[in-house]
Amino acid sequence: MGGTLLLDIIIGGLILGGLYALIAVGLGLQYGVARVLNVSHGEFIMLGAFATYSLYTSFGINPLVSLVISGPIVFGLGFLIHRTLFQHLRKSSESMAAFEGTSILASFGLLFIIQNIALLSWGSDIKGYTYLAGTVDFGGAIYAQNRLLAFLFAIIIGLAFYFFLARTRFGKAIRAAAQDVDTAQLMGVNIHRMLGLCFGLGALMAALAGCLISMMFEITPLMGLPYSIIAIIAVVLGGLGNILGSLLGGLILGLVGNIVMYIHPGLSLIAYYMIFLLLILVRPTGILGK
């Protein structure tokens, strides 16, 4: 029995971790490369979740298909926001530190705007739908099909993104900019377009995660902030500007969260904060940072 419980916790943690990794990689692009500590990251997750919910309940569109519909829209939205708001702030700020400060405030304003538009259009009730709620027996431990599917998709998206980063020209440009924006610019990277695309990609990842989340959990327009915070913690955990680190940070956080959840359900968010504060004090560069 003990072995089953352990397996249960680990697999549950990996499922949660896969989701967190997706969210964290999205924020990793926005914060690590574009230098915007986007507190409204969770709102894009919420948007993705509600888009999936509405498409499924009103038009009967399969949640996996809605990935293809809502993803590009949110990507465009993210790109546009960076182009209009953050790029302007970046140009007018006297230093990078000043930009980081004002951009966190601006993203807090964005959080307010997006959250309240969602509240006005969807109401504040908790919503949910059932999709693939059947179960799978997995070595004695039982899982809902939708969770396994979400995990599978998190892995596929993660792998696709990894190859995009590692193998394409654009991915190379992103990695260069994550190391040193100015030098990347000197090497001919169109930095403003690149940062806009990074921000849009981050929003896209959030929307995809939101779609997967809506299959497994109930959703509300207020669900965003805790996910933003989890993402921030995972990114710092992995090391700033290190995309692989963000992925690892998300996985670790999911595992820890699931273990703590078994000890006491209400404590997981507190546990995240404790890890986070200790980490910042002891090793602010993250586990993979230099």
Add this chain to the structure above:
Amino acid sequence: MSSTNNPAPKWLFPLVLSFIIIILAAVIPRFLPPYTIISLNDIFMYIVLTVSWAVFSGPTRYISLASAAFFGIGIYVSAVLGNVLPFLAAIALGGLASFLLALLVGLSSLRLRGMYFTIFTFGLSELIRHSVLWWEVNITRTVGRLVVSVDNITVYYAMLTIVLLTLAMAYFIKNSKYGLALLAIGESEEATDHIGVNVNALKILAFAMSAVFMGAAGATMATRWTYIDPSIAFNPLFSFMPVLMAIFGGVHRIYGQIIGATALTLLADMLLTKFPYYYNLLYGIILVAVILFLPQGLAGLRERMSKWRKHVLVK
């Protein structure tokens, strides 16, 4: 044109002006309807939060998002001890608790720079909020508390006193050698250290001083809300609003901070009564617009205007 031979000293005008304002503010509540006094209390609260925040974060450029923690600690001290202690003692204890918490935060976050400091302070406020909530749900099994209420006029005078003390502290720190050292830290911390300033002690002390009146204001305002819970007391808005108000008015001018806090509180009041459904949405839009178009604040705008005027006149 009016280059008189014996101009009045520079400090005379603000001194007379503030004297008149103090007298007016002390006498006014006798002639005002209760509603106006309530919104004046709100304005006072945000002036205390904004000016206090700017005492440390203005010159040093360390953006702190821990205001909600300091304010909330004050609220909780007053809620827990309000029925055993007199009002004044609760306020003093609220300030003290806040001071001690800030000392602790300052000590533990000494090595953090820039963004790390900001995230740390934000995470800390959220940790406190969730821990208190968890404690109430699982240990005491009652979420939220009732606070012994105090009448509006008393709260008004208490807040007015706290505002004046805050302004006095901000003014004296700003115009002392410590204020200059804090500014130097904002320019270059290493250089300031090498000149011989005890950077760490100064940073911690300024940070703790800036928390005192936030806690006192929290302890005072708690009596007005009658019911509080962790989400009210440690609302992250109390961390973000002071930053926004300071930026809106102008971070480097005390009068700018006062104007910023007053204007945005009034604006929030107006939006809340006129557009209750769109209030938060409009506020978000204003937040973004302020950051986008007024990065130096209203005080900066005035300076820009006068520079522009000079430029035109010279030509």
